[in-house]
Amino acid sequence: MLKTLINELVEKWPELWPILAAIAVILAVVPFLGLYMTFIERKLAAYVQDRVGPNRVGPFGLLQAVADGLKIFLKEQVIPDHVYTVLYFLAPTLSLMTAMFALVVMPFGPVPTNYTGGFRFIVAPGIDIGILMMIAISSLSAYGIIVGGWASNNKYSMYGAIRSCAQFISYEIPLGLSIIGVIAVAGSLNIEHIVDAQSKSIWDWNIFWQPLALLIFFTSALAETNRLPFDLPECEQELVGGFHTEYSGIKFVLFFLAEYTHIVTVSFLTALLFFGGWSCPGIPSPSTPEGASLTYMLLGLLVLVLKVSCVVALIMLLRWALPRFRFDQLMGLAWKGLIPLALVNLIGVAIVLSLDLPKHLLVVTAALPVIAAYYSATQFNASMAKLNSERSVLSKSRAMSYE
Amino acid sequence: MSNKKTKTVKWGEEPKLGMLDALYLPAIVSGLATAVRHAVSGKPTTRQYPEVEPEIPPNYRGVHRLNRDEQGRVKCVACYMCQTACPANCIEIIAAPAPKDDPHWKDRDKFPATFTIDELRCIYCGMCEEACPVDAIELTSVYDLTGLTRTEMVFDKEKLLSVFDETVKSGKDPVRTNRGTLGPASEVAPTGRQGPPPPGRGKHG
Ligand code: SF4
Ligand code: SF4
Numbered sequence: 001m002l003k004t005l006i007n008e009l010v011e012k013w014p015e016l017w018p019i020l021a022a023i024a025v026i027l028a029v030v031p032f033l034g035l036y037m038t039f040i041e042r043k044l045a046a047y048v049q050d051r052v053g054p055n056r057v058g059p060f061g062l063l064q065a066v067a068d069g070l071k072i073f074l075k076e077q078v079i080p081d082h083v084y085t086v087l088y089f090l091a092p093t094l095s096l097m098t099a100m101f102a103l104v105v106m107p108f109g110p111v112p113t114n115y116t117g118g119f120r121f122i123v124a125p126g127i128d129i130g131i132l133m134m135i136a137i138s139s140l141s142a143y144g145i146i147v148g149g150w151a152s153n154n155k156y157s158m159y160g161a162i163r164s165c166a167q168f169i170s171y172e173i174p175l176g177l178s179i180i181g182v183i184a185v186a187g188s189l190n191i192e193h194i195v196d197a198q199s200k201s202i203w204d205w206n207i208f209w210q211p212l213a214l215l216i217f218f219t220s221a222l223a224e225t226n227r228l229p230f231d232l233p234e235c236e237q238e239l240v241g242g243f244h245t246e247y248s249g250i251k252f253v254l255f256f257l258a259e260y261t262h263i264v265t266v267s268f269l270t271a272l273l274f275f276g277g278w279s280c281p282g283i284p285s286p287s288t289p290e291g292a293s294l295t296y297m298l299l300g301l302l303v304l305v306l307k308v309s310c311v312v313a314l315i316m317l318l319r320w321a322l323p324r325f326r327f328d329q330l331m332g333l334a335w336k337g338l339i340p341l342a343l344v345n346l347i348g349v350a351i352v353l354s355l356d357l358p359k360h361l362l363v364v365t366a367a368l369p370v371i372a373a374y375y376s377a378t379q380f381n382a383s384m385a386k387l388n389s390e391r392s393v394l395s396k397s398r399a400m401s402y403e
Numbered sequence: 404m405s406n407k408k409t410k411t412v413k414w415g416e417e418p419k420l421g422m423l424d425a426l427y428l429p430a431i432v433s434g435l436a437t438a439v440r441h442a443v444s445g446k447p448t449t450r451q452y453p454e455v456e457p458e459i460p461p462n463y464r465g466v467h468r469l470n471r472d473e474q475g476r477v478k479c480v481a482c483y484m485c486q487t488a489c490p491a492n493c494i495e496i497i498a499a500p501a502p503k504d505d506p507h508w509k510d511r512d513k514f515p516a517t518f519t520i521d522e523l524r525c526i527y528c529g530m531c532e533e534a535c536p537v538d539a540i541e542l543t544s545v546y547d548l549t550g551l552t553r554t555e556m557v558f559d560k561e562k563l564l565s566v567f568d569e570t571v572k573s574g575k576d577p578v579r580t581n582r583g584t585l586g587p588a589s590e591v592a593p594t595g596r597q598g599p600p601p602p603g604r605g606k607h608g
Contacts, residue, residue, distance in 0.1 A: 050441055050446065314435075317439065373423070380425065
């Protein structure tokens with residue numbers, strides 16, 4: 001029995017090791033990245049606020065992240081009396097697991113569309129439902145939050161979980177709708193194919209003909225990651241800490257890591273789906289998959305990582321540029337703003353594709369938000385005018401009653 | 404009357420929402436621009452504390468000291484004024500008669516045998532300094548007082564005198580009040596030479 005298993009393993013080894021290697025890379029890089037993203041975020045926040053940020057541990061404070069990580073491992077595990085123990089322990093694990101699992105189909109470096117063997121920058125290459133699976137799995141992470149909020153048996157955690165649940169349901173829809181156009185033109189759900197479709201020239205990058213889709217995608221993705229301005233599930237001012245109020249020590253870290261993994265995932269997706277992934281104007285893509293030299297691979301990796309870091313920096317800067325939404329505004333933005341816009345965008349894509357028009361005509365979709373804004377401003381002003389006239393009537397009747 | 408009432412009730416009108424406001428994006432971009440401008444300005448307002456020390460104003464109320472007179476004796480005459488004035492009850496003095504046969508102490512009647520201040524209980528209000536008739540107790544600009552135990556933070560006479568020696572020597576804290584060798588209580592009041600009342604207090608001071 002054991003012998004056949006070993007034989008099987010030896011036989012399959014050439015196919016197995018690239019997968020294991022890719023998994024190892026992800027497992028090694030993600031926690032490290034999580035730690036250092038907190039550091040970068042703190043530094044960036046400090047610079048934005050005219051401070052200097054952590055600068056005591058190591059050169060430029062670089063070891064601060066390591067020190068924080070060590071410290072949090074040594075923290076006491078506080079388990080409150082009133083929690084549902086099994087679910088309480090399950091929630092952080094679930095959260096991180098789903099966040100990591102979504103990375104399985106995500107290329108983190110150049111992956112040629114028909115790759116045969118050797119190491120590649122993806123755990124599972126050639127998955128034809130790639131992007132669909134990724135969105136499906138990452139929306140599962142709502143369970144981690146909901147279970148955590150429920151198991152904490154505490155009203156603030158519960159509120160956080162409920163908010164998160166509503167937010168996830170609302171923003172899944174524009175998220176999915178916005179990338180349908182991209183998928184339709186590439187003709188595949190496979191992320192490698194989608195990137196490949198953008199690799200001819202810089203004008204093929206999806207941002208240049210789907211700017212509206214990018215806007216909707218990025219907004220909804222931000223909401224999915226629970227980042228400011230959409231961080232209602234964990235806003236300190238109202239909910240103590242939201243769903244992770246009762247969590248401490250390493251369990252809290254798991255939640256935290258899941259959140260940062262989400263940010264990385266979202267940034268990667270933005271770069272891959274809209275900014276041409278690893279393609280870059282100066283670097284010609286190899287004519288055949290076998291022609292992918294090591295330099296090309298490394299350059300592609302660098303390009304992708306650069307693009308992703310720009311998106312991550314933008315997400316971090318947005319935190320200091322925007323206040324938090326009110327909950328009804330949050331829901332209104334999804335249901336009354338993003339979903340109709342995404343639908344109109346989708347119709348545009350359908351028309352262009354079925355009439356065989358050049359896809360760059362779709363740039364006009366960028367005008368849609370302006371029209372929507374004009375409409376909503378008129379509506380708002382009309383309703384305010386009505387309210388004001390009601391008020392003036394009221395004040396007149398009040399004034400009469402004074403007499 | 405009724406006319407006046409109607410005029411007092413006023414409804415403010417909200418500003419009209421423009422199209423650009425409803426679009427959100429211009430506001431977001433300007434917010435981002437502000438964030439980036441600050442991020443790249445490279446002018447942090449942080450003071451790197453242990454390396455760069457803050458400038459302490461001369462009337463700062465920090466750790467106490469007991470001043471010495473010209474002969475190096477403790478200036479305090481153990482009158483208990485500060486202990487009585489202290490709102491936090493953190494000064495404890497035991498007075499003793501000055502050794503009359505010692506020529507060094509010839510001109511003094513009393514001196515503090517022990518003088519302790521609990522620096523942890525103190526609220527650094529400066530009442531003791533105000534109360535002291537001979538300017539013996541003063542608050543210095545020493546602000547970074549730390550200790551590992553509570554007993555360590557109860558300063559006795561020797562410690563308070565050493566604070567005097569140190570702060571005077573460093574030149575940062577010259578003796579603040581100087582009303583004479585032993586202060587006004589020991590001297591003839593300079594009547595008729597008092598200046599005008601401090602400005603800004605009105606007729607009645
Ligand atoms: S500063 Fe105030 S609290 Fe402190 S010893 Fe003097 S009188 Fe007491
Ligand atoms: S008020 Fe001055 S002289 Fe009197 S006991 Fe206190 S320190 Fe000594």
